Amino acid sequence: MATTASTALMTDQYELTMLQAALADGTADRRCTFEVFARRLPSGRRYGVVAGTARVVDAIADFVFDEQTLERLAPILDERTREHLAGWRFDGEVDGYPEGELFFPDSPILSVSGSFASAVILETLVLSILNHDCAIASAAARMVTAADGRPLIEMGSRRTHEEAAVASARAAYLAGFGTTSNLMAGRRYGIPTGGTAAHAFTLLHDSEEAAFASQVAAMGAGTTLLVDTYDITQGIATAVEVAGTGLGAVRIDSGDLGVLARAARQQLDELGATSTKVVLSGDLDEYAIAALRAEPVDIYGVGTSLVTGSGAPTAGMVYKLVEVDGRPVAKRSLNKASHGGAKTALRRHKPSGTATEEIVFLKAGPAPEPEDGDRVLPVPLLRAGAPVDGLPDLTAARERLRAALVTLPWEGLTLSEGDPAIPTTLLGP
């Protein structure tokens, strides 16, 4: 658990030792721009989803070095550096793709400008947030597409670190999930929460019937009864017997879910519970969800695969210094060469609205010839260290993603492996 509200130590030590050396040699005040981007998408993925930006903005506000923290840094940092940090608050500029926007290889999803001293020390925290949240949102968006309009419940908290669980619930909601099981996500971000009972509740009671009766008494007939603790057919019969045909839903958490969903639907209909919903959970991922598209499923509950990014638990974002005092800089070693210069990006679209290309270009120019349907992607996030007014909220991010996905060429929405949905063009000087 976090034992301090300051985020300043969620940092690699080398950020602060670099600061110390730069303060000593006079380069700490050089005006720098760092950019966050992914060199590539996870294998076979067609797009990524930007998430975590609002958490970055909050975390920068909490990035302060209190006295106690600075005392603990005394073995590592000299007095001059600790004095610098004592009064320091981030005073630079941050621009970025808004949450819910798509990204592709080399999309500059965040740029941080300020003195080297100010911009370098944010690296670890910025990357932690964006690498995690983008990974979860990118996986979640594929699940939402696969569910084809059916609602999804995020229920993966137990499969990931307890704080990552809260951020995962947020990223999933951003990507179109309807609810989460995580109460802290409800409290912190206002995300709708849900949940009724686990197998333990049935096992606690002397019979399944007693457990169902208790649950219906406490939560009403509109509740969801978990029917697979013992025999599912018997469980459904008991559920309708106890709750009546107004039963909200039955949940099945194990077994051959497609077969079971069909059988459950038929049984419910035969019992007259025609409006009772069928909720499926149990090791679902985007492929399993897609495979269930023809089955009578009403709601999916997704856990492990969501919070682990469905095979891609980190988004591959890096934080690279691209400009110093107006001069482009770049690492030149093999394999990991970067592109120097502060950049921005636009997305090009056909007249029909279909996206065709991500164009990344230097702010200093040359800019691409403007075309109808071009959309500039980064927006201002912080100015002089303060969040700009009217930053988009989670609801806006959900809308943005929904709108952005519609612009993808059709093959970009398939689950099959392939190239990014649109190419990225890097315009050089």
Next chain:
Amino acid sequence: MATTASTALMTDQYELTMLQAALADGTADRRCTFEVFARRLPSGRRYGVVAGTARVVDAIADFVFDEQTLERLAPILDERTREHLAGWRFDGEVDGYPEGELFFPDSPILSVSGSFASAVILETLVLSILNHDCAIASAAARMVTAADGRPLIEMGSRRTHEEAAVASARAAYLAGFGTTSNLMAGRRYGIPTGGTAAHAFTLLHDSEEAAFASQVAAMGAGTTLLVDTYDITQGIATAVEVAGTGLGAVRIDSGDLGVLARAARQQLDELGATSTKVVLSGDLDEYAIAALRAEPVDIYGVGTSLVTGSGAPTAGMVYKLVEVDGRPVAKRSLNKASHGGAKTALRRHKPSGTATEEIVFLKAGPAPEPEDGDRVLPVPLLRAGAPVDGLPDLTAARERLRAALVTLPWEGLTLSEGDPAIPTTLLGP
């Protein structure tokens, strides 16, 4: 970021709705035992490493419902339930495998006993911590084995959620890593921290030489210089020129690391820097580390693969109700059947000390015939809700793991895929 020190909302909503129904129907006081175990190890893995137990003990102490929290739960929980929670603190018993112990399929690594009301609501938080920390420690232990005595630096903070990063650093240290880059892990857990400079520091300066000179001035010649921003051979030459032959280390973060390590070693030796160490980083995992065993590497830095559990980001732990008022209970549905009854476990060893079998058996008996070399695995962790005196610390956990790995049959320490290193025997009634 955590905005409250209470862990009580890091919980799935259904834990609390079950509590409400059980309070209403009179089953809330039934004496229950829940057990935490993994049905299987990640594909091909030979063993798992228990980690996070001490974090669970701390989190239970912080699991309290303050007034503000209870107000937020008003739309979900009735007044009776909120009143129950207002005065509630966990007052049950927890036993578990100590941190650093090995686990295998069905090993009961934690058991929680108390009233249903007390034990059920801990599920999500207990699993979040154990699923995360065991996953990281299990991957880390394989890397430590692969490194064959060479030190490892944990530097993955930027690739995972900012709080998961701190827990990952802890799990890696527990598993035998020497240091972490994460300053919060240093502060919170006393783990040794390290780190010197990134490529950005070189790019900030007018030349590599200026950057190295600044770093040596600030951190001394014993520092580690990152030599792959431009040309590595030139970088090493400059590094020794600037720092002298007493240079602490050079770090290479990209490229064909084996070839580069050999070339670096040779160049350093030719320059007279025979004691300067070679640090390798850049997408290392246990396989890459093993492949570098014949090369002149002194230290490995590991990031992404560590904090993502090297392909297994969650440990597959579940929290199952196994006993109610002394009566064994178990889910009976297909695929996910559990074994009822409160269990304990011992590990059997040959006279040579080699482990042969994990025996899981009911506390109510029958127990296996005792043999020399049997070792009972669970230890008491909480009694009447309070941590027992003298719980082992991180240093003890490191020692325990080191000792436990020595007992594995040799094939259990190989990286190749296979069955668990020892079989688990479940003794039934």
